[in-house]
Amino acid sequence: MKKIEHIGIAVNDLKASNNLFEKLLGVAPYKEEEVLSEGVKTSFFMTGPNKIELLEATHIDGPIAKFLAKKGEGVHHIAFAVDDIVAELARLKEEGFTIINEVPKRGADNKLVAFVHPKTTNGVLIELCQEAPEET
Ligand SMILES: CC[C@@H](C(=O)O)C(=O)SCCNC(=O)CCNC(=O)[C@H](O)C(C)(C)COP(=O)(O)OP(=O)(O)OC[C@H]1O[C@@H](n2cnc3c(N)ncnc32)[C@H](O)[C@@H]1OP(=O)(O)O
Numbered sequence: 441m442k443k444i445e446h447i448g449i450a451v452n453d454l455k456a457s458n459n460l461f462e463k464l465l466g467v468a469p470y471k472e473e474e475v476l477s478e479g480v481k482t483s484f485f486m487t488g489p490n491k492i493e494l495l496e497a498t499h500i501d502g503p504i505a506k507f508l509a510k511k512g513e514g515v516h517h518i519a520f521a522v523d524d525i526v527a528e529l530a531r532l533k534e535e536g537f538t539i540i541n542e543v544p545k546r547g548a549d550n551k552l553v554a555f556v557h558p559k560t561t562n563g564v565l566i567e568l569c570q571e572a573p574e575e576t
């Protein structure tokens with residue numbers, strides 16, 4: 441794994457949280473994107489070299505809606521950048537971690553993503569991200 445790619449934060453109201461994080465970080469979000477497959481609307485902030493992803497639920501049965509219902513707003517996952525997501529998933533599986541997505545899927549901000557179950561990572565949901573070609 442190369443570095444932390446982003447930290448994902450679950451929020452109830454993306455618009456309100458965009459305003460809050462803009463005040464907090466002193467920069468505006470550089471992008472907003474809806475990812476239908478995950479049931480989320482996201483926004484992204486850069487602060488120095490670090491990226492924050494805010495996530496609002498768009499689907500009542502989606503992972504963010506369920507997380508918000510159980511735990512409330514807060515840090516939802518840590519994402520790591522990798523060069524070869526398939527190889528990294530195989531390595532983690534071999535090490536005994538539970539992989540949620542055997543096949544990487546399209547995430548936000550031009551990434552291929554896959555998740556590792558928090559029950560096998562001390563309660564922290566881990567996302568792997570590999571750069572993907574821009575969608576046309
Ligand atoms: C925008 C796209 C992408 C990007 O490009 O960056 C994203 O970031 S998408 C982010 C949203 N998508 C995901 O989270 C996908 C991966 N998550 C899942 O597949 C599921 O949420 C899960 C982790 C498998 C849990 O699903 P499920 O078992 O159906 O939900 P439960 O609510 O019943 O939870 C079971 C258990 O797990 C705990 N949990 C759930 N989410 C988290 C979390 N984010 N961090 C820590 N723990 C989590 C939950 O509390 C339950 O625990 P117990 O109550 O103790 O059983």
Ligand SMILES: [Co+2]
Binds near residue numbers: 448517
């Ligand atoms: Co993410």
